Amino acid sequence: MTSRKPQPSPPSPSSYKHIASSWTPTIRYKALKLSQVICAVYILIMTFRYYPRGLIDPSAPLGEWRIVDVWNPSNTEAGVIQLNGDPYGQKRAVVAKDRASLIFLAISRISAFTLYPPMFLIFMTKCKATINFLMRTPLSLFMVDDQHELHSFCGKYIAFDVWVHTLFHCLRWGIQGNIDLLWTNITGLSGLIVVLATPLITFPMFINPLRLAMSYEVRKGLHYLFYLFAIGMCFHNKTSAFPNGGFNQVVLGFCIVYYTLDSLYVMIFMTEMIETTVFNVLPSGVQMTMAVSDHFQKTYAQGGYGYVCLPWVSKYQWHAFSLFEHPTDPNLRQVFMMKVQGGDWTNSVHEQLQRNTVRPVWISGPFVSPYNNALDFDNTICVASGIGITPALSVIRAHRESRRINLIWTCRDVAMLEFFSDHLYLNNDDGWILIFYTGKEPLSPAIENANSNVILIKRRPDLHRIVPNIIYGIESGKGVPEIRQPSEKVKAKEFLADKLEDLEEMLLSEDEIVEELTMLAHEKGFLLSNLVAEDDTDEGKGLLEVVKEHFSSTPPVKHIQQDTSHNNTGPYQRRKSQRVRQVSNIRRNSMMDTGYCPSEEHEGADEFVRNLNKRLVLSTWGLLYCGGSKPVENTLRQISKEYNIALHPESFAW
Template identity: 30%
Template sequence: CVPLTSSKPRAMVVRAGIPRSIPDADLDPDSHAPRGLDAPSAPPTVDESSQESEVVSDVSSDETSPWGLLERTPSERSLSSSPEPPEEEVVSLTLDDGAWPGVEGWSTRTVGERRRPPSLDHLDRRDNAKLAAVFQPRNTRRFVTDDGGEPKRKGLTSKQWLLCISALSFCWMLVTTFAAPPLGANSGKGGEMCAGTPTAGAMCLCPRETVCATRWHEVAFLVLARASAYFDYPMYMLLFLSKCHNLRGALHRTYLGEWLPIDSAHHLHAFAGAFVSAEIVWHSFWHMMRWGVGGDIQFLWRHRTGVTGLISLICTPLIAYPMMFQRLKKSIPYERRKAMHYLSAVWGLSIMFHAPATNIFWVMGACVFLYLGDWLVGYFVGTFYCPTLMMTPLGESAVEIVFEHPRGFVNHGSNYVYLCLPWLGKAEWHAFSLYAHPTLENHSSVCVAKLGDWTEALHRAVPVPTARPGWVYGPHPSPFSGATQAESMVCVASGIGITPTLGTVGFLAGSRRVNVVWMCRQPDLIEYFLRTVPFSDNAWTIIFYTGKRKLILSEEPFIQNPRILLLRGRPDLRQLILDIMHACETGGDLPRATLDKAREMHRETFRCDAMEKFEALMERLQLTYSDQQLFRRAMHCTVMTAHELGKDVDEVDEVTLEGFARFVSETSKVPGLLNEKELESVFSRYGFSRDGFLRKEQFTLRRYSHNIDVQESHQKAAQLKRMVSLLVSEGNAIMRNTERDYGDWQILYCGGTAAVVRMVKEMHDELGVGVSIESFNW
């Protein structure tokens, strides 16, 4: 709904196009709209002068209606499902005015004659956009293109290209196997090695002793073995080239980056690794079967081909399986899994010398030595020593590490780095997403969540803010580096996965619409990033808090940027992403149900009394500091305040009101958390003496019965102002065609939730949106 300028209710007639007929099989059983319909077939029009319809019934919720805020009656459903549905429907609305736009009544529709829609020139453009947002269907479940078919694709994916190249390599295997020498191994009917064998007179595949098939079953075994090897040769190369971090970073900043799948290098590496781990077993099995039935099994330990093949067969499960299977990944520490992964160098060398008569030595040799050379360059040139890493614990969940850029270090945005802390382990390197520090120039940050042995050791070593030295290797392009290809994007993050999103927001917020959906249960992370990161004001930032502790936040970011929403619980992520894309495309708002939940959370967070705020602050502080440390901090604040006021510091032996105010301001890091009156109220409720200032029973268990007067303590009316600004979009939004193409959108996800990964991949297949997934769950 949109606010009207008149002081009394007015009737409006809205004409909305009827969607084209769709078979019953495509109907969503939970709604009365087709699953495949994303919008009405024609934009709604408004006629404020019509008085033909009257209000018949009210609708109080839009959640059950696929038509946004409109509810269809049973008679209308029967009409809309008839063989020849009407072309238009006339809807009469009565809206009342005021600071908060309200709906006095929503009428049932009457099917009228087809009439020419009135002109919209007399309406403001933003009202048109608002009506487009309100009357679009909300329960979109599936995207349907204009022709009713599958969405158009931009081309083959990187994995499909890899499989195509592998297929070409397989075709080359057929040539080298069955063609005559010197191109192939088939010496034909006159092959001396095949004289008197079952294959004599037809073919002779016996170019060397280890590759000699003189019986038809041996020919079959040989073809099966060679087919798998040749098909995987491009994947062998990719396994090493995808981990040339410095080479990838250099190519990413050149024109060649447009042609190479640099952003998806790690995903291709994992895909190829899984493929090769199965192929090695297949290849070895058929060769050993052929040698065994032919009486040549001694080649396995006497010939170079057999020995190198056996080495690669033994190394493959040690390299791949601990990284592939979740049970092994959880039971084997990361450091051991990574150490076993370095056996890939031995594996690559064994493949080089496996078949000396072919070109595999030069092909694999180039890739292996390029990988080793890249590693040496990174070790001596791309690794930077940082004498001061500023580390700040963020409650019990994470540690923020901030460092000044060393000479030669450049943060290009959407990167990641490897971090080594020698005082925790000189040989341990761990990957973390990098983002520019929001307030310190020429500084970058990483956020380390407590997830494993090394991160738990870091949390134990940094109980309070401190500074220690360390090494940084990088930066390297992450999957989020390709976000520049899209005009608009939705960054989905869970927990600590917000960090690569912050790099994208800081890098692209000025030129792109970077919407953020963040699901997090760690209150310290939400408090820290809302306090320090300026999220984009031309896109939506929606945070879903799933934790239990009360949040300690400043209301200022929400007042300055009304598109920052804080909600409690978990979202219907698919529907929320569709709502965000819909709102951005039409210039409208999110569904009313979402805004209502945000308003409720806003009231819960900011409309509490002083005691609740202070108790929530103490609850947060006691997760990091002991009572003795808090008492010393409060005494220090009292001494500093007394010194600034010119008082005798020696006479300060207890926490004063001024020191208490400074203590609250410094520990909460939220300006104006408690005003002067609230500070006095809280201070008077406690006995602030040296003996009883920070007893546990006082600050964690004690509760008071008191009256809360939200209206008196908060006169800003920020809630009303914020919600009104949400309902009335800024700027002149132009009503767009209701049939939209999401090809210019991209969904970026960082996290380890398998259900979310499946969901965004399904949206890629159905809507044609780009998808980038980043995860360091190695």
């Protein structure tokens, strides 16, 4: 008797749902594309209606469509018509007397009218003052988060579409023997200027070999040919053609004037000179610290980005950098200028600063960035590559009191890693700080063996594993960052408090005391920044003052649990106290392992997250990315789609 092979169990309904969701098409910029469809339908209707409301000759035989000048046959022979019979109006080169010409004309006119929404948006997405204002209104609920990404999308569409438009006009004129319309007619000549200018404007921006081959000044100068593009489009057709065209002068005229006014406003009212700036030079780049005006601080209190000009390097180059706040002085803003291979400007800055300088710099901004979407979530996972850490630092500082901010940072530069680790930047007790070091130089033992929620792993991150593990650990209570080795942390604080008294008796300088405490913290397996209370770093105090106040007031171990619930009585503090008590209860009841690490394998974590309520639970989680790596961004898009978690990427190329 033959034994039957066991049949595999059928997939669960959740598996089918997961597979189906991965194949669901995602349409980006739906409103933009819908508006393009409406424009295309409109011009098809206006083209193929009978004259005078359309272009079709009403005197043509039944079933035969043609577009001719019904008032002047000589115009028809020349390939043009006088729209609306206006003798002073523009002669439009839209004659079509056969089926092929009608098809070519239809394609040309559709391609022309689908250009209107992208042309409007390509200007509006760079009206930075307007965007800053709108982001403070309810209209922000309907705005695209990454304005630069939308700008780039529209630019690529325009770069392709103008050639489609030109090609099918030229094919039609060639069939008719009127190819000279390309340079003898104002419509053809203005279109020729536009189509020749478009590659110069767009190709150096999105074709990487061209981008790398050109200097910044050349690329930026060519990009300003968009003024020529807009002016050429204004002459391409006149308002006398309305409603069968003639929108260019209105749409492009408005865009170019409004964009210019917005840029002037930014230049006059949102740009300031910083007289004295502090530079910290690292092997990988330069950190710039500057005291900004009250107006600058009020414009955007936390984060965002700004354009920086160092006139003693180049008066004509303004480069965009993420802004983040000084950990102990909220009046200071900082940027980190990464020394990039092939980056002439950043290399020049690094070279100039080998000699100390206090020369002035100019800063324009601050402007809203996609990282400001952290407000929309109770729990955020910031993913950063290299210098992409800087906007994440702003998020941590701005929201650590009210939200749980987690960080996954991939870094290969040891100097940058140790700089941000040692200067209170990664001070965030309520979120996981996972640092994936991919460099070759040795690291400080304190960073490698930290007894805290700051964990260093020497490999590349597996985001498909880590993201659900973070959510699983926090939502299940089995891996909340607050409980990672708390007793070791308290002991380290007490040890440093004792040492602080000894160091003060030795009459050392402030820098020497901080350096000694940092080294002692390293010996205990901690970063000094991770031992200093986050509440103490918000009052504009010096680093030593913060350290002194905290360690001199560190309570004994036996009182820590008693005092936890007697902090400030604000809403978040009450929630935080409840969370601490909840964590304590979980530890007592289940004897959980406090060595939970999101980078390790946790069986069932991904399925646990998939089964969470999308509307009530997963909607409170958000993914933010900054780093410029397309493979990482694509991976995060897959994760976002798989678990139904919102993703907001930020680009370096503002």
